[in-house]
Amino acid sequence: MTATSKVSGPLAGIKVLELGTLIAGPFCSRMLAEFGAEVIKIESPDGGDPLRQWRVLKDGTSLWWSVQSRNKKSVTLNLKDARGQEIARRLALDADIVIENYRPGVLEKWGLGYEQLKAVNPATIMVRLSGFGQSGPMKDQPGFGAVGESMGGLRYVSGFPDRPPLRVGISIGDSLAALHGVIGAMMALRHRDVTGGRWNGKSGSDCVAGQGQMVDVALYEAVFNMMESLVPEYDVAGVVRERTGGALPGIVPxxxxxxxxxxxxxxxxxxxxxxxxxxxxxxxxxxxxxxxxxxxxxxxxxxxxxxxxxxxxxxxxxxxxxxxxxxxxxxxxxxxxSVRDMMTDPQFLARRMFEQHAFADGTPVKLPAITPKLSETPGETKWLGPRLGEHNDEVLRSLGHDADAIAALRRDGVI
Missing domain, CATH: 3.30.1540.10 (formyl-coa transferase, domain 3)
Incomplete structure (x- = not known):
């Protein structure tokens, strides 16, 4: 299907701006896109999101990309250029939710920080995903999922007691942070709607807007939130949960x-x-x-x-x-x-856990179906991950740029 497909889903009408790369931020916005939100993904004109080249590639583009960016619109912007910043600012002010996973302070340098947007649009909801959150002594340090999994406690308890800690075979820390971001975004959206609703685009006494807020997700805290009874067990009984191999400690068998x-x-x-x-x-x-x-x-x-x-x-x-x-x-x-077992398993097949699609050249591809399953407003895949800058003209025209203006932006490397 294409980006002109009919808008549907429980989040139809919700606009999301994604300012992020790789896993945590993009996975957060991916889930909103799967359930009907219009997600505009900003990418650098110089190669775009690095995930495009991660893991197994087809024709130079990651197969992961087809899943991680399904239903999104790709717009290239040089955010170090004032013109690119202004376009992003306009898109952010018009969005219901802004999702970003830069280091704290980067968006502020570009005039796109939460307080800067909130000053114009009080209904701004910004989901900020970072290694260590927007405060604290470590906030400015780089923090990938592996570090969050380690600091949040997951790595310490994973593996066998006589061997070094193991990692889970996927980027679970980033994905857990993304899911916390989705939950936070939905709660913030609910609060905005019951306190006045979407911003009407006006200021002063004519401004009508519900109360937005910042959703601050730290990767290590998202992992830490999964650690069950770790804290009270240590605080009350002095128990440090250790690695136990394939067993679930204290729950037998x-x-x-x-x-x-x-x-x-x-x-x-x-x-x-x-x-x-x-x-x-x-x-x-x-x-x-x-x-x-x-x-x-x-x-x-x-x-x-x-x-x-x-x-x-x-x-x-x-x-x-x-x-x-x-x-x-x-x-x-x-x-x-293994994935081989999944692809032929009667339970997976009965639950329709795979979707059949095709790339632009006609090559067939199966994608994981969308989870969770909603009985009345299920998610759907409208199109696979887009080409870099595929929606530049469409989105810029919606902001009032004519063909000459778009051509100038492209010539100057802004898009």
């Missing part, structure tokens, strides 16, 4: 086990009734009927014994026989999927 053919399987038998069913299914009636193991607090001291019993049984099974036996016993169990 929940671990990764290996079948007789060498495949890994995840078994979560940590509910009290589930534990009993699991033990009966693996032929350990003695453990199923052990009163000390009837509750989780009794099972924790005997974690090694329980895990050994489950592993001994798994070693006698194939992956299919283990899955069948435990599913029959109503025990949560799962194979560890």
């Amino acid at each position: 929940s671990n990764t086990y290996t079948t007789g053919e060498g495949e890994n399987i995840v078994i979560a038998g940590n509910g009290d009734a589930i534990f009993k069913r699991l033990m009966l299914a693996i032929g350990r009636d003695d453990l199923a009927n052990d009163v000390q193991l009837a509750r989780n607090d009794g099972r924790v001291p005997r974690t090694a014994e329980i895990d050994a019993a489950i592993q001994a049984w798994c070693a006698t099974q194939t992956i299919d026989s283990a899955l069948a036996a435990l599913q029959q016993a109503d025990v949560p169990v799962g194979k560890i999927y």
